[in-house]
Each structure stands twice: as C-alpha cells, then as structure tokens.
Amino acid sequence: MWILKTIDSFNHAIAGFIHAIRTQRNMQIHLTAAILVLAFSLFFDLSRIELGLVIIAISFVIFAELINTAVEVIIDIISQEYSFKARIAKNIGAASVVIAAGNALFIAYLVFFNKAQELSLNLIFNIRHEPLHLIFINLSLIFILVIIIKSIFSSGTPLKGGIISGHTALAASSVLIIWFLTKSLIALSLASVLAFLTAQSRLEAGTHSFKEILLGAILGIIITFIVFYYFSI
Numbered sequence: 001m002w003i004l005k006t007i008d009s010f011n012h013a014i015a016g017f018i019h020a021i022r023t024q025r026n027m028q029i030h031l032t033a034a035i036l037v038l039a040f041s042l043f044f045d046l047s048r049i050e051l052g053l054v055i056i057a058i059s060f061v062i063f064a065e066l067i068n069t070a071v072e073v074i075i076d077i078i079s080q081e082y083s084f085k086a087r088i089a090k091n092i093g094a095a096s097v098v099i100a101a102g103n104a105l106f107i108a109y110l111v112f113f114n115k116a117q118e119l120s121l122n123l124i125f126n127i128r129h130e131p132l133h134l135i136f137i138n139l140s141l142i143f144i145l146v147i148i149i150k151s152i153f154s155s156g157t158p159l160k161g162g163i164i165s166g167h168t169a170l171a172a173s174s175v176l177i178i179w180f181l182t183k184s185l186i187a188l189s190l191a192s193v194l195a196f197l198t199a200q201s202r203l204e205a206g207t208h209s210f211k212e213i214l215l216g217a218i219l220g221i222i223i224t225f226i227v228f229y230y231f232s233i
Contacts, residue, residue: 014147020069021151026097027065034058035144037108038137042231050111051133057104064100068093131181138177138227142169142220149219165208165216171195172220180228 020027041054071093079086146166153163175191182188199217202208208216 017066018147018151020066021148024065024069027062027069030061030065031144031148034062035141038140040112042134042137042227044112046111046133051136053107053111057107061097061100061104064097068097134227134231135177138173138224139170141227142166142173142223145219145223146216162208163212163215164219165199165202165213167202168195168199168208168213168216169220171198172217173224176221176224177228180224 021031037054037058041051046054072090075086075089143166146164146169149164150162150166172195175188175195178184178191179188199213202213203210
C-alpha cells in the first residue's frame with residue numbers, strides 16, 4: 001500500500017514539474033540550457049566533483065524556478081486585484097531565480113573556462129575513459145526529453161501513460177549501453193530480454209500502446225547511439 005502512495009506522490013510531484021514546463025517560458029529555457037550543458041560537458045574530462053557541481057547548479061536553478069512559479073500561483077489565488085505587496089512577493093521570488101542563475105554561471109566559469117582554453121581533439125575524446133559520466137549524462141538526457149515530450153502532449157500521468165514510454169526508452173538505452181561497454185552477445189541478449197519484458201509489461205497493463213512503446217524505444221536508442229558512438233571507446 002505504501003508503494004502505491006509513494007508512486008502517487010512521485011506522480012503528483014512530476015505533474016507539478018510538467019505543469020511548470022508547459023506554462024512557464026523560463027522553465028523551458030532552463031531545461032534547454034540544462035540539456036545543452038550536459039551535452040557540452042561530454043567534450044571535457046570532468047572530474048566527479050566538477051560534474052557534481054554542474055548537476056547541483058542545474059538543480060538549484062530548476063528548484064528556484066519551481067518555487068517562484070508556486071509563489072506566483074499562490075499570490076494570484078490570494079490576491080485577485082493588483083497589490084503592491086503581492087508585486088513585492090513576486091519580485092522576491094524572481095530574485096531567487098536570478099541568484100540561482102548567477103550561481104550557475106559562476107560554476108560554469110570555474111568548471112569550463114580553463115578547460116575551454118585548452119580544448120583539443122585529444123581532450124574532446126578524453127570522456128571515453130569515464131563511462132560512468134557517459135551513462136549518467138545519457139540517462140539524464142533521455143529522462144529530461146521524455147518529461148518535455150510528455151509536457152507538450154498532455155496525456156496520461158508523469159509515471160504512467162503518455163505519448164511516449166519513458167520506461168521503454170530507458171530500457172532500450174540500457175541495452176545499447178551494455179553492448180557498447182561490454183561487446184558481449186550474452187550480456188546483450190540478457191539485457192534485451194529484460195527490456196522486452198519491460199515493454200511487454202507496459203503493453204499488457206494497458207499503460208501504453210504499441211506506438212508509444214515503439215517511440216520510447218526509438219528515443220532511447222537514438223540518444224544512446226549518438227552519445228556512445230561519438231564519445232565512447
């Protein structure tokens with residue numbers, strides 16, 4: 001029972017996230033910037049600390065924008081007419097986003113500036129020696145893209161249903177990741193069976209149609225192929 005309540009909690013949280021993406025232009029800009037930064041980080045040999053700082057900066061900006069959106073909604077509910085204090089509250093909320101964005105720019109300067117000056121073909125492909133970075137960035141890109149696609153085509157819930165199957169996208173991506181890292185037909189076969197069972201479970205449960213499962217698989221395969229083909233060993 002507690003598992004269902006936990007899933008519902010995640011559904012409500014992601015539903016709020018999707019609403020913010022759908023209605024807030026700034027949130028769309030932040031997510032686009034996050035995708036670009038994650039993709040850009042593939043060109044650099046980032047340490048775990050540096051990658052952690054980048055992720056924290058991205059999360060901080062998105063968190064601030066979510067809080068600012070919630071503040072604006074609450075104020076609009078409470079104050080139907082123009083109020084100076086309501087305007088001040090909204091301005092303060094917006095200021096939190098500006099501070100978070102400034103912090104992100106500062107971290108980007110610390111992490112990328114010197115590395116960008118030393119950029120070379122050898123440095124571009126140093127990331128191939130850090131497969132964990134590739135895996136993390138690859139799965140993050142897929143997750144963000146699935147959320148964006150679901151926010152554009154509003155159907156189903158964040159963790160159930162929708163125009164594209166996120167479970168299938170991640171499962172298909174995992175199969176391709178295992179192949180790129182191991183080149184083992186046995187590992188590939190076992191991973192493919194698990195991915196197939198994942199897709200089948202979504203279909204039999206009525207959570208997704210065959211088309212939605214196919215779209216998820218295609219998305220996972222395309223993103224993973226691009227990331228691992230061009231940046232892995």
